Amino acid sequence: MTRPFAMLLVVFAFACNGSRPRLETQTFALHYLGNQRARELVDPYVYHDRVGAPGVVSVTDGALTVRETRDNLERIAGMLAQFDRPHKPIRLTFHLIQADGAGTTDSAIADVEAVLRRLFRYRGYRLVEEGIFSVNDGESAQQRLGATGHNISAGVHVSGAGDSATVEIFVHLTGRDTEFRTQVGVPIGKTAVLGNVGQDPKGTLILTVKPELVSASP
Numbered sequence: 001m002t003r004p005f006a007m008l009l010v011v012f013a014f015a016c017n018g019s020r021p022r023l024e025t026q027t028f029a030l031h032y033l034g035n036q037r038a039r040e041l042v043d044p045y046v047y048h049d050r051v052g053a054p055g056v057v058s059v060t061d062g063a064l065t066v067r068e069t070r071d072n073l074e075r076i077a078g079m080l081a082q083f084d085r086p087h088k089p090i091r092l093t094f095h096l097i098q099a100d101g102a103g104t105t106d107s108a109i110a111d112v113e114a115v116l117r118r119l120f121r122y123r124g125y126r127l128v129e130e131g132i133f134s135v136n137d138g139e140s141a142q143q144r145l146g147a148t149g150h151n152i153s154a155g156v157h158v159s160g161a162g163d164s165a166t167v168e169i170f171v172h173l174t175g176r177d178t179e180f181r182t183q184v185g186v187p188i189g190k191t192a193v194l195g196n197v198g199q200d201p202k203g204t205l206i207l208t209v210k211p212e213l214v215s216a217s218p
Helices: 003-018 035-045 070-083 107-119
Strands: 024-029 056-060 063-068 090-100 124-135 140-145 150-159 166-174 179-187 192-200 203-213
Touching: 024 070, 035 056, 035 063, 035 070, 063 070, 090 107, 090 140, 090 150, 107 124, 107 192, 107 203, 124 140, 124 150, 166 192, 166 203, 179 192, 179 203
Parallel strands: none
Antiparallel strands: 024 063, 056 063, 090 124, 090 203, 140 150, 150 166, 166 179, 192 203
């Protein structure tokens, strides 16, 4: 009387085991992506919480190893082919702008003055300092702004390519009485107003940034 029931249990257990996805392990060489960026891009394709057969990803210098289903591994390979490639350096132009009540205008910041007047209620804006430097995708750089004594460090991650790319910029500004951090995504060629970053004796200081692709040398 117990044998049919036992057979059913065996069949049920076999069916459950057979429904588990088959996982494979594949290692991808990383040529241009950093470890952290590669993990961020791959994680959405890996089912870490899959019952009975969780996906796994590990990253070492220059390589990323994934245990997943074959179709997910193929998706990851396609994604890495899109993102793990050389990007042109990004030129970042930072403007430190002084806002006060003098009602003045400055042609050097004409491209953002209208935006500043919509965001803030100051009468005048003038450029105090400009910082320009180039940063490779996944890297960071820094520059000192001489007259004000501020230091700017910035790291970038590039999504997309060419004129349609978007640059995620991580900014850290420090000065004698100033510390400002932010993270913002900016389309190539557009200027972003990062915000009020402090005061100087003549007014409020506002920081903007514009990312551009570095043109190839002729």
